[in-house]
Amino acid sequence: MTLIILSILSIIILFLSLRKDGIILKKKKGENQGFSFSKYAWSQFKKNKIALISLYVLALMVIVAIFAPQIANDKPLYAVYKGKTIYPALHDLPFGKGEAKYEISEEEIIEFNNMTSFDWRTLKYESVIWPLITYSPKTQDPYNRDYKSPNSSQKYMDHNGKETESPFKFRHHLGTDLLGRDLASGLIHGTRTALKVGIISMGIASLFGILLGALAGFFGDRRLKMKRSKYYFSFLGIFLGLFYAWRPYEITMGLNKGINSGLLEMSISLLILISIFISLRILSKKLPGKFFNKEISVPVDSFVSRGIELLNSIPRILLIITVTAVQKEPSLNVVMVIIGLTSWTGIARFTRAELLRIRNLEYISASNALGFSSIRTIFKHALPNALAPVFVSIAFGIASAILIESSLSFLGIGVPADEVTWGGLLNLGRLYHEAWWLIIYPGIAIFITITVYNMIAEAARDALDPKLKS
Amino acid sequence: MLKYILKRILTFIPMLLAISLISFIISIAAPGDPVERMTKSDQEGGADASAGSNAEEKERVRKQLGLHLPIFYFSVSNYAIPDTLYKIDKKERENIEGLIHQFGNWKAIEKYYKSLKKGLSEHYEMKPQDLLLDDSLSEETIRSEWNNIAAALTSLLQESNVDIVSQNYKVIESTLNNNHFSHLSNVFREIKNNKLYMENNSERWKLYVPDIKFYGADNQYHVWIFGNGRDRHGIIRGDFGRSYNDKQEIKDKIWERIGISFLLSILSIFIAYLISIPIGIYSAYKKDSFADRGMSLLLFILYSLPSFFIGTLLLLWFANTENFYWFPESGIENAVTVDPNWKWWEWEAIKHRAPYLVLPLFTYTYGSFAFLSRIMRIGMIDVIAQDYIRTARAKGLSENKVILKHALRNSLLPIITVFAAVFPMAVGGSVIIEVIFSIPGMGSEIFIAITNQDYPMIISFFTLAGLLTMIGYLVSDILYALVDPRISYK
Numbered sequence: 021m022t023l024i025i026l027s028i029l030s031i032i033i034l035f036l037s038l039r040k041d042g043i044i045l046k047k048k049k050g051e052n053q054g055f056s057f058s059k060y061a062w063s064q065f066k067k068n069k070i071a072l073i074s075l076y077v078l079a080l081m082v083i084v085a086i087f088a089p090q091i092a093n094d095k096p097l098y099a100v101y102k103g104k105t106i107y108p109a110l111h112d113l114p115f116g117k118g119e120a121k122y123e124i125s126e127e128e129i130i131e132f133n134n135m136t137s138f139d140w141r142t143l144k145y146e147s148v149i150w151p152l153i154t155y156s157p158k159t160q161d162p163y164n165r166d167y168k169s170p171n172s173s174q175k176y177m178d179h180n181g182k183e184t185e186s187p188f189k190f191r192h193h194l195g196t197d198l199l200g201r202d203l204a205s206g207l208i209h210g211t212r213t214a215l216k217v218g219i220i221s222m223g224i225a226s227l228f229g230i231l232l233g234a235l236a237g238f239f240g241d242r243r244l245k246m247k248r249s250k251y252y253f254s255f256l257g258i259f260l261g262l263f264y265a266w267r268p269y270e271i272t273m274g275l276n277k278g279i280n281s282g283l284l285e286m287s288i289s290l291l292i293l294i295s296i297f298i299s300l301r302i303l304s305k306k307l308p309g310k311f312f313n314k315e316i317s318v319p320v321d322s323f324v325s326r327g328i329e330l331l332n333s334i335p336r337i338l339l340i341i342t343v344t345a346v347q348k349e350p351s352l353n354v355v356m357v358i359i360g361l362t363s364w365t366g367i368a369r370f371t372r373a374e375l376l377r378i379r380n381l382e383y384i385s386a387s388n389a390l391g392f393s394s395i396r397t398i399f400k401h402a403l404p405n406a407l408a409p410v411f412v413s414i415a416f417g418i419a420s421a422i423l424i425e426s427s428l429s430f431l432g433i434g435v436p437a438d439e440v441t442w443g444g445l446l447n448l449g450r451l452y453h454e455a456w457w458l459i460i461y462p463g464i465a466i467f468i469t470i471t472v473y474n475m476i477a478e479a480a481r482d483a484l485d486p487k488l489k490s
Numbered sequence: 491m492l493k494y495i496l497k498r499i500l501t502f503i504p505m506l507l508a509i510s511l512i513s514f515i516i517s518i519a520a521p522g523d524p525v526e527r528m529t530k531s532d533q534e535g536g537a538d539a540s541a542g543s544n545a546e547e548k549e550r551v552r553k554q555l556g557l558h559l560p561i562f563y564f565s566v567s568n569y570a571i572p573d574t575l576y577k578i579d580k581k582e583r584e585n586i587e588g589l590i591h592q593f594g595n596w597k598a599i600e601k602y603y604k605s606l607k608k609g610l611s612e613h614y615e616m617k618p619q620d621l622l623l624d625d626s627l628s629e630e631t632i633r634s635e636w637n638n639i640a641a642a643l644t645s646l647l648q649e650s651n652v653d654i655v656s657q658n659y660k661v662i663e664s665t666l667n668n669n670h671f672s673h674l675s676n677v678f679r680e681i682k683n684n685k686l687y688m689e690n691n692s693e694r695w696k697l698y699v700p701d702i703k704f705y706g707a708d709n710q711y712h713v714w715i716f717g718n719g720r721d722r723h724g725i726i727r728g729d730f731g732r733s734y735n736d737k738q739e740i741k742d743k744i745w746e747r748i749g750i751s752f753l754l755s756i757l758s759i760f761i762a763y764l765i766s767i768p769i770g771i772y773s774a775y776k777k778d779s780f781a782d783r784g785m786s787l788l789l790f791i792l793y794s795l796p797s798f799f800i801g802t803l804l805l806l807w808f809a810n811t812e813n814f815y816w817f818p819e820s821g822i823e824n825a826v827t828v829d830p831n832w833k834w835w836e837w838e839a840i841k842h843r844a845p846y847l848v849l850p851l852f853t854y855t856y857g858s859f860a861f862l863s864r865i866m867r868i869g870m871i872d873v874i875a876q877d878y879i880r881t882a883r884a885k886g887l888s889e890n891k892v893i894l895k896h897a898l899r900n901s902l903l904p905i906i907t908v909f910a911a912v913f914p915m916a917v918g919g920s921v922i923i924e925v926i927f928s929i930p931g932m933g934s935e936i937f938i939a940i941t942n943q944d945y946p947m948i949i950s951f952f953t954l955a956g957l958l959t960m961i962g963y964l965v966s967d968i969l970y971a972l973v974d975p976r977i978s979y980k
Contacts, residue, residue, distance in 0.1 A: 260700070263566075263568075263700050264698070268591075269587075269588055269591035269592070270591075276651075329501075329505070330505060330508050332963075333505055333509070333956065333959055333960045333963055334509065334512070334956050334959070335955050335956065335959050337921070338921075338936075338951070338952055338955050338956075339952070341921065341936070341940065342513075342516055342948055342949070342951075342952045343516065345940040345943070345948055346516055346519055346520045346521070346945070346948075347521075348521045419794070423796055426796060426798075427796065427798055427922055430798045430922070431921065431922065431925060431937065432941075433937075433940055443798070446798065446799065446802065449802065450802050450805075450926070453805065453806055453810055453812075454812070456806055459799070459802050459803060459806055460803070462799075463796070463799035463802070463803065466796050466799060467794060467795055467796065467799065470794045470796070471790075471791065471794040474790065474793070474794050475790075478790070
């Protein structure tokens with residue numbers, strides 16, 4: 021749940037940053053056609069042909085990821101079977117949940133979900149449209165087991181129940197693995213995992229990085245002043261709030277009953293946390309005396325910088341491996357969260373450096389003079405100006421997140437075995453060296469994705485670098 | 491200068507503490523009961539070890555691992571949780587904690603817990619063969635019923651799930667109805683009374699009072715770091731404890747393996763510097779030429795290629811009997827032809843092992859060399875644009891002198907900072923490369939430890955790698971300060 025919210029937030033942030041940098045050009049009719057930095061940056065970016073191609077490749081990959089079940093599926097997209105028109109593949113994501121029931125006639129009912137395997141090739145259709153790749157990534161093809169190479173002879177079961185040589189559309193174009201799973205389909209569905217990991221983990225990282233970096237850069241060690249009572253009561257509030265909101269017993273009991281009561285208990289905890297914090301804040305305002313009402317500065321920058329230093333001095337891959345090894349059951353979500361929580365430091369450093377520069381500009385003084393609150397000044401005026409270099413760092417970060425995830429799934433650590441990932445496919449090839457297709461194609465897929473992100477980041481950096489402006 | 495270095499070393503110490511705390515927290519959070527893991531293989535040795543002596547054995551292992559101590563110097567909890575809770579076994583402790591959260595009345599819970607323990611020990615004292623007084627029931631029934639009661643009592647100690655608890659009570663009650671287990675009826679009545687008392691006298695208000703308890707230096711963390719002066723020496727003296735797997739000292743295992751990993755990373759860093767500095771200089775000097783563009787693209791591609799892909803590809807092409815069998819595919823030596831009397835520096839030994847190291851070293855090096863060249867190029871371009879280079883040229887110095895003497899020194903600065911970044915890359919990246927090429931180093935050891943869930947090994951490796959990385963940062967910062975006099979700590 022929180023993951024979904026986080027990812028949506030991160031996408032919004034990413035989109036905003038993209039728009040501000042002019043990467044996504046929005047044409048408004050009747051807009052003043054004057055010079056703007058975003059337009060300039062976009063025109064610079066467009067000059068770099070490789071980067072532009074990378075952008076198109078990325079867009080293509082996003083489309084492939086979204087419509088993966090319709091591009092590679094063992095069910096037909098459209099078929100007329102015994103006079104009935106059916107659309108089995110459209111019941112998979114993103115259109116449906118992967119379950120459906122077709123009542124063809126009195127005695128013949130086709131019922132399928134994600135668990136059952138049913139060979140749709142054995143039916144005789146009046147007319148049919150198959151997906152581009154006619155296999156699902158997890159379907160084990162019994163006729164093409166034991167590492168069938170892309171150009172070897174491949175068999176399939178036709179509608180007469182006879183095992184015959186596969187026609188072009190039923191071939192495994194990139195070969196199969198030991199269990200007869202189709203590699204091309206695995207690659208297409210693996211795009212999902214790769215992009216998801218990149219976006220969600222970097223979404224988490226940019227949420228933390230931009231927020232902490234902005235606060236550290238804008239306030240520094242001296243600029244954030246608050247009453248001593250408020251400062252100390254905030255710490256007290258965090259302690260007491262966590263103490264009373266930490267109800268592991270109630271939450272596990274709730275989760276045992278069902279997801280809804282678990283969520284209810286969690287939201288009660290959150291409510292307790294917030295209400296304690298707020299009531300302590302109110303209390304702190306009422307405190308009398310000179311001591312409590314003295315204004316002191318909060319060393320925000322020191323807190324954030326020490327945190328960054330600490331996280332940087334831990335070898336990241338090893339931290340991720342250790343934490344994923346310690347969890348009870350491997351889960352992709354945990355891997356994404358850990359990658360996100362360990363890779364915000366670069367983003368925070370860039371944001372901090374930018375805001376250190378921006379906070380001394382005249383328009384920030386003007387915004388202060390107009391009496392805007394600090395929060396408004398930071399998020400509405402200072403931060404949008406700082407996001408250009410941050411975007412570059414996010415794009416590089418996505419590339420490295422994808423690399424880390426594929427390394428982990430290559431080693432088989434942390435990522436569950438039934439998840440289709442490029443790294444996992446490559447690992448299958450390591451076990452059996454004759455299956456070169458299992459090594460080359462996933463490797464190329466990983467390489468292309470990482471290169472695309474790196475190229476975009478590199479070109480964006482060049483386009484956004486004011487030094488090159490002349 | 492000296493002040494800077496001193497201050498830098500001073501900030502090193504809290505970082506060390508933080509690393510140790512993080513790895514300690516991870517080790518506490520590791521799933522499973524360490525005592526069970528350590529006693530498991532012993533049980534397989536003597537299959538018929540009776541349950542009573544098993545409990546004693548567990549207690550002994552708990553003492554040996556130091557798990558009978560409190561976890562940290564202090565603990566923050568609520569008033570209902572007693573300060574001696576850590577003494578209870580991990581599995582039972584979770585259940586007791588659940589009970590405390592339900593009723594908050596520690597005295598009653600303790601009474602209930604003790605009566606359960608008493609019941610279990612009384613039950614273990616009476617062996618099934620002693621119960622065969624009359625012949626109405628067969629030995630097997632008695633034995634299975636005896637086992638059922640033992641299982642139910644143990645489960646009562648460990649399970650907090652309401653359904654399972656009531657199920658256990660039903661099992662015990664129904665078995666007690668036939669008179670064989672009359673010795674238990676008194677204790678069972680006591681257990682039931684205690685449970686009723688506990689449920690009726692809950693003091694939940696205690697749960698809402700915060701409480702900080704201090705335990706002093708005799709705790710798990712302290713013993714883990716500094717040792718206890720008897721059998722444990724602490725990690726500061728190199729005692730990392732024992733592996734779950736083969737019960738060997740982790741220190742010895744690491745010493746056995748660290749040499750080859752260290753050799754690989756040092757060699758690869760050396761080679762990477764050796765290649766990347768000239769390339770960086772050249773492409774910066776000939777900026778925007780065809781050679782520079784081509785080189786940049788090549789380096790970029792190399793930089794984006796995942797090392798596990800390249801490693802597997804190299805194995806596929808150059809260590810495969812079907813393609814080119816130029817290099818051996820795994821390990822660092824041939825078990826048949828290797829001579830154990832060779833010292834590692836002898837020419838014969840180096841000649842024997844060199845072919846094994848070619849592919850891993852290439853895989854190891856190419857990524858960091860691409861990375862370093864790019865940094866070198868950027869740094870050099872920055873320096874060449876500076877005024878003093880123009881001055882040097884205006885003085886009429888030769889191009890060679892300008893580039894290699896004036897520009898090179900300053901452009902080496904960013905590369906020194908990168909030295910620290912290469913270090914964690916060497917430690918972390920080595921897992922993948924050592925697994926691919928089956929090199930018996932630290933990386934493959936950590937991989938084995940992870941697949942076997944050998945937590946002490948994982949934690950030790952993590953702590954050690956964190957330490958090494960921080961030393962790398964320290965050294966590079968000090969080097970940087972030595973090379974660049976403008977640096978000062980503020």
